[in-house]
Amino acid sequence: MSHKPEIKIPASQDATRQQLLGAAGEVFAEVGFRNATVREICRRAGANIAAINYHFGDKEKLYAEVLRYAHTRALEKYPAFQGVAADATAEQKLRAFVHSFLLRIFDDSPTACHGKLMSREMIEPTAALDSLVEEFIRPMAGQLWKIVADILGCPLNDERVRLCAFSVVSQCVFYHHCGPVVSRLSGRPAADAAAIEKLAAHITKFSLAAMKNFSDKKR
Amino acid sequence: MSHKPEIKIPASQDATRQQLLGAAGEVFAEVGFRNATVREICRRAGANIAAINYHFGDKEKLYAEVLRYAHTRALEKYPAFQGVAADATAEQKLRAFVHSFLLRIFDDSPTACHGKLMSREMIEPTAALDSLVEEFIRPMAGQLWKIVADILGCPLNDERVRLCAFSVVSQCVFYHHCGPVVSRLSGRPAADAAAIEKLAAHITKFSLAAMKNFSDKKR
Amino acid sequence: MSHKPEIKIPASQDATRQQLLGAAGEVFAEVGFRNATVREICRRAGANIAAINYHFGDKEKLYAEVLRYAHTRALEKYPAFQGVAADATAEQKLRAFVHSFLLRIFDDSPTACHGKLMSREMIEPTAALDSLVEEFIRPMAGQLWKIVADILGCPLNDERVRLCAFSVVSQCVFYHHCGPVVSRLSGRPAADAAAIEKLAAHITKFSLAAMKNFSDKKR
Amino acid sequence: MSHKPEIKIPASQDATRQQLLGAAGEVFAEVGFRNATVREICRRAGANIAAINYHFGDKEKLYAEVLRYAHTRALEKYPAFQGVAADATAEQKLRAFVHSFLLRIFDDSPTACHGKLMSREMIEPTAALDSLVEEFIRPMAGQLWKIVADILGCPLNDERVRLCAFSVVSQCVFYHHCGPVVSRLSGRPAADAAAIEKLAAHITKFSLAAMKNFSDKKR
DNA sequence: TATGAATGAGCCTTCATTCAT
């Protein structure tokens, strides 16, 4: 409010764009696309109310960019196989995959909104979801399928590979998406780093135990 | 609020209330609480635009009632252990639990909205969630914990019981909540009765395999 | 501005609708459809800003209704052959037609806006013009064609009938539509009742003189 | 971007100005002053969005220049007495005047916008109209008055001269200004060269017939 | 009791204009 003229000086084109992407990510994550107001986004970005239309065309196009931006950042920050050698065992890779998946989804630093945005996208998919699946999610699914096929000893396109992979992912997603119920049932609040660690251990153990005993049993 | 002069046929008064509950369930499920308009709800219910405020006070109180109503109906329609004897094995009970859970969550008949409402409630919990958990979800969790404890051979309050129960439920919830991604990845549309049957079989098999091999392995 | 509580009491549905039609007519006539603001219309109508959407759907539908309303009123107020017997001569009918046409078009009482609305409609025709022509203008053109055909001694569908009728109407329209130039050239302001009388006399005389001498001359 | 060392042809500066005048003429003619956006004008002119303010001060001053520019061009392209000798008869001069008037007003080549701009100016006169009348329209009216006075055999300042001249011009203007109604009534689209020729013939014939029979009749 | 006309805050978007570069 006072002078702070320096805040406006660096306002090069890209700076404002970036501020808007960040602020929009926060707001969309907090209240969803529809409930988010451009006023609030611009306010947080320190930009004029017309800035969104100027830089992105409209609110919807901004949202699409935010979604891509959030995904890109999340994958850069938490690569799927961080700290795992290329020749590691499938079990080791699974553990890493689950752990980084959880870290990615639970990161609630102000700049991270990937998890929440995806949760909302699941409930009300937008036009942006199609390309998001092809660009980010399908490749990641492919990585998991390889690991699972290896563990099961199945060909990659066996239906059981898909089913077991979904069973793995479902456990990761669950604690994030059903957080409100999980925390009410367990009496504990959201997940911290230690809890995530523990969760990753359980999911990996549970899933490996299941898959090791899987192939030789018919339903 | 006062006495409800009792004698009254279940007539007009209650009829409108009921119509509103039904219509509101549909609309809230389709577009969420915020995006739902009282005009549309009243239109579908064949009621006056002021009917919601008259019968329920405001939109939010209507929503809370819809949530309870939807849960009650869903549990009546798909009891947790339908067709399973009280002395059935834990495995049989688990199978029944999973199957009815899936049926409940995937029922998309116009009068059923329990699944969609819960999905939305996970993302933006309302004040109604607290009582919902206590009244409906905790009892159901208790039932599952018993089964899991039996299978694991653990005491009921062992942490592994909670974790494994979550692992079971997470798989059930996943196909519903992440439907938009699952269908895009698999190329198949939503779930029909046969698919649900198959899903129930997989989840049960996967979970039993995991839990059978669980206790004797360290992570 | 002061109390005038009685202004709001009679605010039955139709009263507000009527107020809006009147106010909208004024505003649309003054500044055109696009430049007219719903805020100003509602202000003049003593109505809430949402009243237009409530009663008419949107600004455009309001405009269409205003156009029809203004036409209907103008034709009621100034019938084409007021004070002329059914068996009057074609010359007498022409004189009456021209006179009432001018009166209609120049009426600038606050409730009359027909003339200005039509002028604007000529420059930027809206979707409403089509039905307006069929419903109001074509019947009136038919009346004039009969008179002209009678004077020329031509069959009704002779091309000269159309051309001469247009020549008559063009003179009526001109003083209204080109008022800004006419008044600047002649130094006189807009038209009062006496001026209209004189104008009607000239146009009738000019046109009759032309048509009397018309048929027997080749160009 | 680099230096463009001064020598500079009358180029860029004036070139941009000229482009803006042309583009603005088009846009103002198409959608009117208020609905025209500086963005669209600059886009069509291949100029920067700030170019209008830079070269003309603001949108309104640009409009005034466009109006003068369009008039000048229209009069250069269609002189009032093209192809008519100085000693031609008044009838011949009238014919030429009417024809060139129609050509001027109906020219809808992209660079011509005189007719449409004037139509709009009639409905919402701007400050630019005053000087436009003095500079372009009054001289032209003077020319017509002379012709008409000659035909009527009246002194130049006789009121009948004004009235008859208006009657002539009104017919020319009518087909342009009321085009939307004329075309709907006649089923024919806008005017091509042949139609204009025919129109000129009719207007001249009608007007001459009227004026020849005029002076000796009192109303 | 039940209605529906009326309310006014708030939404996204558009626009001419400005100003630092």
Next chain:
DNA sequence: AATGAATGAAGGCTCATTCAT
């Protein structure tokens, strides 16, 4: 000299809610 990012007022429209009937 010329740019284009940024501005902020104002536009049409939607909505849950109220209140006189």
